[in-house]
Amino acid sequence: MKKWCRSFFKLKFSKHLLFLTIVTYFVGIPLLSLRYRYTALDPLWHKGKSQAQTFMRSVNDHRISEALAFLTKYNHVMSESSNQTQTDVGITIITVSRNRHKLDQYEPKYLTQVVGKSLELLLKAKDKKLSYRLFICNVDDEPSSYAELTPLTKIVQTFHRFHNSSSRPVFQRTVSQTLEKEKEDYIFCGEEAFKHNISNLLLMEDDALPNDDMITVIDYFLNTLGLDGRHPPKHNITFIKLYHPDRLLGFISLEKERLPELFCLGLIMTTCFVKAYLIFHPVEGRHRKIVWLGFFVYSCLFVLAVGRQNFTSIRRISKYLYQLTPAPSCCTPAIVYTKAGFHTISSHLKTVSCKNGFGKDTAIDKLRTLNPGLRALLIQPNLFTHIGMYSSLRDQVLDPFIV
Structure with missing residues (x-):
């Protein structure tokens, strides 16, 4: 090892690599961080909590204006006759009012954004092979005061779990009670959707919030996996997650695909760097291993600094590049269930009680642990963005650094 170190520092390569490292970490990474999150210098972290909230609110306002502009032009009303038609995918949005002016006077209008974006994507996806229908499932226990929902029900077929505003207790629900209601809401919405001839x-x-390629990628994978509803499925799949928190998608993880990805990217970059370097700075054969090792260490550290989330986003170039991996635990913002898969999940959820520290996602993960045959997958990169800074679970504004 000492011999290698002496050889390394005697080579001009050591100075070249030092210069490249300084330029990378004092110029390159900071410039990347101006545009991309989840780098070693995540730009959001440089803002204070209040600044980050203000920034995210301004982005939210822009999305609201875009959604309202689209919905103003959209005049399609779903007819009840479409209930008789078999649909491959029923897209169901579970909704509850947020921030009833308990925290501040801001109206986040998440439902408006999600409905507008979903309808827009369904209209744009001209080459989709499967059929889709959009539903709203209202689980707010004060439905008469959910003003944001009212105009949307004229556009999208809506299920209501509560038809009167008499079920909300006078006192504030505990977290455990809210988690149990959230589980019951989840079961209700899924069961109601399956009553409308969906596969x-x-x-x-x-x-x-759906990303621009959501319909295209779902359409491709459901066809590839034989989940089009017209034929027996090729694979025994319980569900496919379409979102996992970005902060949990880095290289440092217990998920088995992460570290191999890091080293593969490092090897690819190393090969390119070594080939280019040897063209301009030929090195004796006995020193080439040192050059290769130096670039490999540099490349792996560079990949870590840029962040797996940013490298993975390159896959958005084409639906064929998206990655299908075993689903990690946690979180249920957007999941595709097969009919049999949802029946299995809902049957289990009905047998357990959710409480603080044991939400519906934990209950689902526990079922998967007890039944290894339940196959759950994750599509990467994410097909959705989590925009909910106003939490319906705890009636509070979330820390912007974990949204």
Whole structure:
């Protein structure tokens, strides 16, 4: 090892690599961080909490204006006759009012954004092979005061769990009571959607905003996996997650695909760097291993600094590049269920009680642990963005650094 170190520092390569490292970490990474999150210098972290909230609110305002502009032009009303038609995918948005002016006077209008974006994507997806229908599932227990929902029900078929505003207790619900209601809401919405002749269910929360390629990628994977509803499925799949928190998608993880990805990217970059370097700075054969090792360490550290989330986003170039991996635990903002898969999940959820520290996602993960045969997958990169800074679970504004 000492011999290698002496050889390394004697080579001009050591100075070149030092210069490249300084330029990378004092110029390159900071410039990347101006545009991309989840780098080693995540730009959001440089803002204070209040600044970050203000920034995210301004972005939210822009999305609201875009959604309202689209919905103003959209005049399609879903007819009841479409209930008789078999639909491959029923997209169901679970919604509840947020921030009833308890926290501030801001109206986040997440449902408006999600409905507008979903309808827009369904209209744009001209080459889709499967059929889709959009539903809203209102689980607010004060439905008469949910003003944001009213105009949307004229556009999208809506299920209501509560038809009167008499079920909300006078006192504030505990977290455990809210988690139990959230589980019951989830079951209700899924079961109601399957009453409308759908083969698969995309169950999404009203603060999960679809990305531009959502329909295209779902359409491709459901066809590839034989989940079109017209033929027996090729694979025994319980559900496919379409979102996992970005902060949990980095290289440092217990998920088995992460570290191999890091080293593969490092090897690819190393090969390119070594080839280019040897063209301009030929090195004796006995020193080439040192050059290769130096670039490999540099490349792996560079990949870590840029962040897996940013490298993975390159896959958005084409639906064929998206990655299908085993689903990690946690979180249910957007999941596609097969009919049999949802029946299995809902049957289990009915047998358990959710409480603080044991939400519906934990209950689902526990079922998967007890039944390894339940196959759950995750599509990466994410097909949704979580925009819910106003939490319906705890009636508070979330820390912007974990949204």
